Amino acid sequence: MSGLDIAEPRHLAASNLFYRDPALYDRVQSDSTSASSCRALVHRHRPDARTLLDLGCGTGRELELLARHFDCIGVEFQPGLVDYARRTRPGLDIRLGDMRTIRLDHTADVLTCLGNSLSYVHDNQDIQAVFRTFAAHARPGTLLVLCSSVAPIERDEPQEAEVEIGSDTAHVTITYEWDLRTQMNTMRRHWVFNSGEETRDVIRRRVLGPRELELYATLAGFDVLQISDEIGAGTLHGPTAYTVARYR
Known part of the structure; x- marks a missing residue:
């Protein structure tokens, strides 16, 4: 549930309980399967991958699991989450940065943006900037794995x-x-x-439909391989989906 908006980090921290209490976020999300789903997708499409860059890594919970299999770097926008991650997971390489603008002068076999982090980027130009960041850290064959909102949650009753x-x-x-x-x-x-x-x-959260995701990815130099629920080969029901793309 990490990410960014055009607002300042302090504003977001005030609005989201998990930003104010990262330990609570870790406890609530203790049964998350995001890291395992991501690893399965990487194994399917890029089994030789060794390095991974996670943009919007939050508390580092998923990154810690992925770091068992890849040489990882994480980037997070919220200073409070970065401080918490460095304190509780000192073995991880986590950088403070804005995924619209950060440049690490480093490419990776896999780029990830999980936990709906992309959905916290609301403006079209900012979304394009994030995809330019993906491209700046990619080389031919780099795999991009996104987990993001593709359909709204609508309920009449609480x-x-x-x-x-x-x-x-x-x-x-x-x-x-x-x-x-x-x-x-x-x-x-x-x-x-x-x-x-x-x-x-x-x-x-900004909802980007599958065709929008394809467009942003294509304009940034990525070919979309699949957009699906979890690790399914073709099913897509929403509201959240995994997008997998390869850099040309």
């Missing part, structure tokens, strides 16, 4: 959920709004913890 957080439990009420003109999906969450503490946060 969604209720119980979230296990270590020995604690939180009750979360979630509502969604969809703005077709801006292709913005807004998620508002009301958290009530067993301790009685309450907090609210807001997450805004």
Whole structure:
């Protein structure tokens, strides 16, 4: 759930509970299969890959799992997440940077952008800038693996959920709004913890349809190999999909 907006990092940290409490994010996402799905896609399309650059690496949780198989570098926009990742995962190489503009003078066999990080880039020009960053760190044959929103989440009634957080439990009420003109999906969450503490946060994600992803990738020099749910060969139901592309 990492990423960036045209807003300042402090503004995003104030709006997203997981940016304010990275340890909570790690606990909530402890059952995530993103790293394993990414590895399976890399094995399918680039089994000889040895180096990996992850843009929008968040707390480094997925990067830590990927680093068991690849020589990895991570880039993250939120200073609080970078500090947390360096403190809790000191073996990782994590850089503070904006994926619209960062240039590491380094290419990799695999580029990844997971956890809906791309969905936090809202402006068309900024999205193009991110794809230019992908291209700047690619060489012929480099594989790009994206996990991003491809369809909005729309529900008429609030969604209720119980979230296990270590020995604690939180009750979360979630509502969604969809703005077709801006292709913005807004998620508002009301958290009530067993301790009685309450907090609210807001997450805004830009939804890029599959054909848009193909266009941005093609303009940046990548050929799309598949856009699918998880690691499926062709199924696509949304709202999140994996896009795999190869640099020409």
